[in-house]
Amino acid sequence: MPSIHEHAQALADRTVALRRDLHQHPEIAFEEVRTAGVIAERLRALGLEPRTGVGKTGVVAVWDSGRPGPTVLARADIDALPVPEEKDVPYRSQRDGWMHACGHDGHTAVLLSVAELLIGRGEELRGRVAFVFQPAEEIVRGAEAMLADGALDGIDADHAIGLHLSSMHPLGVVAVREGPSMAATDSFRLTVHGRGGHAAKPNETVDPIVVASHLVLALQALVSRETDPVDQAVVSITSVHGGTAFNIIPEAVELKGTLRTFDAETRARLRRRIHDVAEGIATTFRATVTPDWTEGSPAVVNDAAATARLRAVAERVVGPDRVVTNAQMMGGDDMALWLQRAPGCYFFVGARGGEASAWPHHHPRFDLDEAALPIAVEVLAEGIVDLLTA
């Protein structure tokens, strides 16, 4: 039997080819029909019986060694973004306006190769692995949809594991952090209702533009003046819409924004305070406000023991000097929900090899250094084997 390293290298061409195929055919949140078909076909070829259409376009397949042992949930996200690709590569997106600009094509290919690798070494393993291919990570709705649709029915997972390829980290570096690692992401809309009228007679109106302006500034105090500086949080107003002409005071202004937090209590408090401040400011200036809150994903929290184990595995695979403690990230990921079902670890594998792979995630020129793919396969496979043999 070849080593896992040799096995991952032997699968490298297949992993890259699959990633390129997916890259050419990106599908955005909940539209991953072709993608799910490719995944299911590969899993069937491995002798598994995938459940498809889980949470609309998710796929779940359980491999059972037939020997007692723990159950490991391994998750990959599969969706692309509504970003028009600007790279000129042979595997360029064939879909106008859509692109795998975050590397989820790589995650899908990596997890399929991990499945192939583990099943190929099934004789030396015990326990079960639940392979979860999740749609709609980019709108943080896919995990929720899959769980609501019974993705884990009959699967009592002991551990959860997953990875994100990263153009923010050098090729082959594994970055991981214990505890709260990625932020909870909530979004909100605040509609300020005034009374419209002629711009030359503001006294006969309630100007929602002035009220919204006060509100945007007042909300900035919630983090700067009310939140412990060592507890990270962000309140951003990202959209302001109101008015049509230079001489009309509009009826209403709509603000949109996002709240990012790590601590559950801080999250609840800031949500409450955003509502309080909005109402207070509106009342002060004779307006009213309608808040509309959309709860996103909770924070990604890595289990301490699982993180220590993954770190040890990664140090063996890529070398101790190439395993780093990741900074906390204000971006979110609904891997958080799988980690709430089973303690585990979500980690990053560096895929920045040169200039072509140095663009930020979600950029029209984003790309992966594909040499990261077999490394990711190896680290993830070793991580799962480690959990199975615990």
Ligand code: NI
């Ligand atoms: Ni992503």
